[in-house]
């Protein structure tokens with residue numbers, strides 16, 4: 156079988172979808188990787204491809220900095236996750252396997 160279609164998850168790893176690309180999502184991803192190590196496969200899902208460092212938006216009008224976005228794919232990789240561009244539409248909390256529906 157071609158590697159292209161192989162499941163990239165480590166054997167037995169639990170798949171975790173973190174919805175969002177803000178501070179909370181990144182903190183959750185980092186904490187999860189640190190606590191669960193290789194026992195989880197983390198998918199970071201956001202409709203925006205960038206993380207925006209918002210405090211700089213306040214000083215931008217005064218010429219003291221510029222609001223800039225950082226590619227979430229790069230941050231996800233550094234945090235040991237993979238990035239998926241998309242929006243979560245709903246979560247079915249029923250019996251496992253729980254189902255997620257993506258928007259669009």
Ligand SMILES: Cc1cc2nc3c(=O)[nH]c(=O)nc-3n(C[C@H](O)[C@H](O)[C@H](O)COP(=O)(O)OP(=O)(O)OC[C@H]3O[C@@H](n4cnc5c(N)ncnc54)[C@H](O)[C@@H]3O)c2cc1C
Nearest residue numbers: 174175176177178179180200201202203209210212242243
């Ligand atoms: C101008 C400005 C200046 C600020 N300055 C400061 C400061 O100096 N210090 C400070 O502590 N805080 C500051 N804040 C507040 C800080 O930015 C927020 O508290 C912080 O961004 C909240 O993080 P969060 O991850 O909870 O939410 P957010 O940053 O709002 O992130 C939500 C994420 O969820 C994603 N998302 C939305 N819908 C979906 C969906 N259906 N599926 C998947 N993903 C989805 C969004 O694209 C986004 O990436 C500032 C805010 C603003 C607007």
